[in-house]
Amino acid sequence: MELPNPVLTASGCGGTGRELAQFFDVVRLGAFVTRSITMAPRAGRPTPRMAETPSGLLNAVGLQGPGVEAFLERELPWLAERGARTVVSLGGGTVAEFTALSRRLADAPGITAVEVNLSCPNVEDRGRMFARDGSAAAEVVASVRAAIRYDVPVIAKLSPDVADIVAVARSCVDGGADALAMINTPAGMSIDVDAMRPALAAGAGGLSGPAVRPLAVRCVWQVHAALPGVPIVGMGGVTTGRDALELILAGACAVAVGTATFHDPYACPRILRELEELLTERGFDRLADAVGLAHRPAGTGPRGRTDLEESSL
């Protein structure tokens, strides 16, 4: 999969694309990643769905969305008309639902890749998320891989809330994932001390923003070290070109921007510009030369690593 540039929207943080198009042309994105699409419409969680924490945001939106039929009718065609490269994020509660969703999308035109949101609760496993267990995650990935067109890459999106993210990553690759995305939001909670109640109606929520960036860097680092040939889309708190470069140096070959867009609607094109400037300043001809560069042994020069995988996603 070739993308014209390495900055993507993060799933669930770019609306339908139309909202961002009021600010910039969505074609300028490396790719537009949709919110996680489900088979049926979903009303999501009750409000309040968000709470701000220091350099972070807790959310419990609950995958609100119109369902796959409305998505195919109203959202995907608009993105395709615009010429946006669209990565469709898939959400489901059972392996069967992921399979059905993939079949429904199999012959839809205008899909650049699919991303499997493995942080969805598995209704057949007491609501524990697929991503917490390598075999459950691999089963979902394999079912999507089998149903989706062979030339559409499958990206498995991992959660940091696991004991061994490398093991889950490896299972997903074994299950047929062409690439990995990380990190989805770790679970967090905040209590309104005045009301003496949880700040979110759902109680706990997913934490995003710069507060989780070190967690994202660590996950990307570990997975890239173990699976250097697998392309990684890094995300978690990317707010500037420098933050993007940090994830790239850890091993990501593309980055996704989520919460930063809430603060700055132009975050994606701005971060891309800043990243390009940084790469030029440092004498990199190609982004691929920077991917995973921080893994080189201490003492080697900044350009000391020559065995880099060409992993342009």
Add this chain to the structure above:
Amino acid sequence: MAGSPVQVTGTVLTTRRVDAYHALTVVAPGIADRFRPGHFVTVAAGGRDTAMLTRRALTVHDVKPDYGGTVELVFAVRGAGTAWLSEVKARDTLDIVGPLGRPFPLPRDPCTCVLVGGEYGSASLFALGDALQLRGCRIDFVLGATTAERVFGALRARRMGETTTLTTEDGSLGMRGRVTDVLPGVIADVRADAVYACGPMAMLRGVTAVAVEFGIPVQVAVEEHMACGIGVCMTCVVPVIGEDGVTRMLRSCVEGPVFRGERVRFDDVGTIPFDALGAPGGRNV
């Protein structure tokens, strides 16, 4: 697109205290041009490298053509973001995005409108009043708050409105009680054709109930927690009944903040009604 929002770095012209509130006038050309009554803006709080990731939504109180276009914001200090805003000085710059949201729809023909404001909610009613008067409408105000210094814009209301009725819960200004206590009398006296309201959710619920009782249309501007203000985060939803009778969780930042009052399921705000489209286990799935 005439209504499409822009982001501007605006210079603060003036800051002042208005009773319990702070007011800021900011040079924001693209926003002032596109403004319609009921629009809001979002402001980034905390300056560069702020730890406050979400923008703060504030109603546009007023726009003026000076300096290419200014917007005036009126706000109460609630938490860290509004506390930071209250420290902003003239000549500082503010990062503002707007105008946002669905503004108040205006009646086609001249009619009599009651404008109801609670706390700083009245701030959005004066530009609306101007627009209504330009269309030949008669306007009457009902403004209320907990105490006198939290009633915003009483003087201006008295100048603009045919009548102005004030309420405070402690009786320190106007009638003791709430706007909904006096609203039926005002609607009956002025033979109102429509009601517009902006204020806390509980007030909007009460105002809507009164308007429904009188069988007149009511437009309300709701306030729900917002993270982005531009329709991408899905945090600001309220249950609203559509033309087709189906309840959907609509984003108050783009489909609102102004809704027809009787369409908003006020009793179910903060829940997912079981019959909403896509509700867990609901029949509309």
